Amino acid sequence: MAQLISTKPYMLRAMHEWCVDNSLTPHLVVAVNGRTRVPMAYVKDGEIVLNINYSATKDLHMDNESVVFSARFGGVSQNIYVPMDAVRGIFARENGQGMFFELEDDVVNEPESADKEPGLVDGISTEDASKSKNNKKPILTIVK
Numbered sequence: 001m002a003q004l005i006s007t008k009p010y011m012l013r014a015m016h017e018w019c020v021d022n023s024l025t026p027h028l029v030v031a032v033n034g035r036t037r038v039p040m041a042y043v044k045d046g047e048i049v050l051n052i053n054y055s056a057t058k059d060l061h062m063d064n065e066s067v068v069f070s071a072r073f074g075g076v077s078q079n080i081y082v083p084m085d086a087v088r089g090i091f092a093r094e095n096g097q098g099m100f101f102e103l104e105d106d107v108v109n110e111p112e113s114a115d116k117e118p119g120l121v122d123g124i125s126t127e128d129a130s131k132s133k134n135n136k137k138p139i140l141t142i143v144k
Contacts, residue, residue, distance in 0.1 A: 008084055008101055009064045015090045015099050016052065016062065024092035028052045028067065030082050031103055037081035039073045047088065050080065 012028075019026035028050045030036060032043045042048055050071070052060060057069040058077075067082040091098025 005064055006084070008087065009062065011099055011101075012067070012084075012087060012090055013062050019090075019092045020054065022092075024094050025051060025053045025056075026090055027093050027098075028082065028090050029088040029100070031086050031088050033086055035081075035083050036086050037079065039078050042073060050082075051093075052090075 016026045018024075030038065030048050030050060032038060032040075032046055032048055038048050038050070051057075052067070052069065054060060057071050060069040061067070065084055067080075067084070067087065069080050070077055071080055072078070085103070087101060088103060089098055089100030091100075
């Protein structure tokens with residue numbers, strides 16, 4: 001029998017549609033690895049939570065292989081790429097209802113890619129990436 005397609009992308013699209021139909025805000029939980037393309041400054045403990053509502057994204061596309069879209073982070077547009085095997089779950093921000101998935105072993109134990117230069121994460125030195133992770137979010141204050 002031929003290899004069956006994973007049910008994860010179908011469930012992901014269904015939960016996204018359910019959230020949108022109920023005026024809820026769908027959020028995607030992603031395990032960040034060498035194949036994901038997300039702003040590293042927003043990654044905490046190897047994960048990032050992304051708002052995937054149509055109002056927060058541009059050109060959102062979910063297929064059986066990945067979730068791809070553009071979004072603004074700190075006012076700067078970023079192209080986001082999340083392979084389906086890095087998706088940990090999807091939930092509605094307002095009530096927490098959603099669906100969570102087990103990660104495949106190759107995502108959890110992913111070795112460093114041989115074609116990447118050691119010490120670099122998405123072209124940023126690991127030292128700079130760790131510094132940006134430890135920075136707090138900017139706070140606006142009113143100056144009179």
